[in-house]
Amino acid sequence: MDKQIRLYLSMKLATETHNLNPDRLDDKQQAQLKHSVDRVYQLQQRIVNSDEAQSVLVSKTDIEQAYQTCISQCDSLQQFQALMSSQGLTEQGLKAALARELMCDKVLDEISDAVPELPREQALAYYQKHKIDFSRGRTWKLSQILITINPDFEENRPDNALKRINMVRKQCEHIDFGQLALEHSECPSALEDGLLGWCEEGKLHPEIVAELAELEQGALSQPIETEVGYHLVICHDAKPPYVAPFEEVLPFLQQRHLSRAKSFIQRQWMAQLTSQ
Template identity: 35%
Template sequence: MSIPTDNPHAVYALFKLAWSHYECAPKDLDAEQSKEAAARVAHQLNIESAILYSDENQGIVVPDGQIKRALSEIRTRFQNEEQFLLALEQADLDLTLLEEGLTRELQVEAVLDRVTAGNVSVSKEDAELFYYMHPERFSVSEKREVRHILITVNDDYAENSESKALERIREIRARVEKKPARFEDQAMKHSECPTAMHGGLVGKVERGKLFPELDAVLFEMNSGELSEPVRSELGFHLLLCGEIEPARTVPLDEILPKLRQSLEDRQRAQFQRQWITEQLSRMNTPAQVVNA
């Protein structure tokens, strides 16, 4: 299956899919990606045709300002205007065809918004019921802020042999133990990890995110505590445990607005899928692409 180059809507759909899903120009897709993309574009255009043939499309007009904003958003994905125009050229598009594609896309969205208007609603009571019936979805794992200093073990270098690396990490620990405020400085000077540039900061982590050896030590430490040297497959680490955020259940009042919005979005998507299925079933033959 290939994309019909004489169909501007198909060309635009491929342009968007290639950059959003494969992060490359359509011409750079390999054979397998091209085959997959062609099938997805054909499916998408068939759905769009069913939507635009519907009675709900009557009277809908996409404002020029909305099209310009969408075009501007696409431009921001490229480093400059030259690269943007080059990408269009490589996809057999120009600004006129791009605007036509955006207009069609926005028309489809407007129809779907009209379809769900007044048909989707999640009450406060509905959201509360969902919250209490699914407590596991609102539990937050314990997190700990951690900094580390790494001295790697590499027998190809004398200073990074097992014994020398351990000696070096112990010397660093002794300096930090005397003056804890020096940890970030020592990390920047001695750590052999990219985090050295940020004073050894790894960030806030949950259990299971670090090497098992580090995980086991970190989650037994107190806030502000400095670890003994810990061996991992990379080498020796010093850990500094920072702020500890204990495991908790997010309170209902904290999550309620977002929860209602999330449930409404899910309900809206389900309603739209059902409606699209009904529109497709009314089409006796595969729909031809129509102008928005």
Template identity: 25%
Template sequence: MNVKTKLSNCMRPLLLGALLITTGAQAQVQPLNRVVAIVDNDVVMQSQLDTRLREVQQTIAQRGAALPPEHVLSQQVLERLIIENIQLQIGERSGIRITDEELNQAMETIAQRNGMNLDQFRSALAADGLSYMDARDQIKREMIISRVRQRRVAERIQVTDQEIQNFLASDLGKMQLSAEFRLANILIPVPEGASPSAIQAAERQAQEVYQQLQQGADFAQLAIAQSASETALEGGEMGWRKAGQLPPPFDRMISALGVGQVTEPLRTPGGFIMLKLLDKRGGDSQVRDEVNVRHILIKPSEIRSEADAQRLAERLYQRIKAGEDFAELAKNFSEDPGSALNGGVLSWIDPNALVPEFRAVMEQTPAGELSKPFKSPFGWHVLEVLGRRATDTSEQFREQQAANLLRNRKYEEELQAWLRQIRDEAYVETKL
């Protein structure tokens, strides 16, 4: 296996596979390059289209999906390149710059992932006829696009007081701001069209399981042994649910349960179900412990692997420790649309509203100190605790929660709307 083939899988998440997927035969043939699209003050070249098209075809093939006709796929890929080109020009006009230090760090992380130092990596690229500067330029393009989206889209998001009040008054708002319950279940199945005797047998089995639970039997073990639920092998664990997400009468019953209690078996279309309340958070408690915290979020993506995200978070941590301003770094790097423009500040927030990984690190970090980089389901974080307090639940707190929910909901919608807008406003002439 040559170096080119070996490295392509490692670099694809960051470089979008644009530089390292050329086969040996393709590397020897150099087709005549030409302009395939004029985009405002720039162009898209045939070589760019061919490279990206090969990457997309390879990705689709790896997923086992059928490839559309090449002319259809080419149009789709060209449109993507046009959108990217427009964003790069916006970044240029906006003065967005990627420093040499940032680019060097990105190239170093790629080299490390391939088990090389930077000089070895450069030599490996050259040996396969691939330009180190082309790789560096592609990374720079993707970093600029990421920052352009963050700034332009976040600035477009507006949540009005009326929207907040409407959301709080809606059934959806009441459900999302209500208590959450961590649940597990055991399902004793009843086959479709079961005879009365089969139904009675299932009910007897469910009652026997319930009695064992009441006598102290381990719920998870019984779930693994007897439940027909799809979560049986996880001990019946269902994760967090709100009462409004449960079918009647569980929606009413669960609110009356204490942590550790189990509902009696109830007949459902699929059989007899018992729910256990493992934990509870949120709801109508009058006093909350709140934390004033700010953070920087770095997300893995098509252009940034998990390891790259971790290394960037660690680099930002070191820069803050060295005296750089947290707020400025958050504005420039954080990918949390709800807090980046505010310097990463989440303000006073209920720890129970946060994912467990974030909450655990926050609780262990003293006020006025910085956490080391850590991972949550959203990506890699660095956080700083600014203060702690106990406060009564207030309308202002509920409004803050509603505003955050609405802002995050709007982000993806605004991103797509903004992309359509910049595409419509740009001068584009295709030459395929």
């Protein structure tokens, strides 16, 4: 089964690292992959042979669920079977590799299970010091049509760009904004009928922010000149500045503490295994 386990690790690591099957990698990538597979295989071997692993069980149900998850990642059972065949993997071999992987995951969960909860006062101190990380400025739900300024192209020279945006604004009186965005806008949002979605104050051009301060909801702006060109915007909705209260942030801080603490304990434990 060792060969099957290594084949599984090769396929998994090649997909995670290069988004390719192992047989599609060049010689340099193949050499790097072999080194990674050897390293992961040896680490897994140490974990499953550790004292902590002796009391950990992986059920047939666990293995079958993991196997079915692998199948679900393909478009069909036939595609999954073809992929297995192309990589030299058998059903028995894949299940053995999955069982080994599940065992390692369960052992790591076991050895890092006793992480103490983040003290509330420590979480509060962090929140107060980093409150800006849990806040946002004014936010608007916007659509836009953009005509860029580029002196290298006749139609995008400043005077022509201004004429074009004014022409489009006039057409907005009797033609749907989304249709005009698709036809004229030079922003990627044109493919979404001009919809930009929710935009935060600090990520918008200041000229647009200034216009939004006076623009009524649902109204079409006058052409707005920025460093990239001329914009027409529609504000669909707006949200005031917001600072998340501590009680809202606390679960996130606790979860992040738990994740980091578990990761640290697991790394320390694996380093100890490696040194032995």
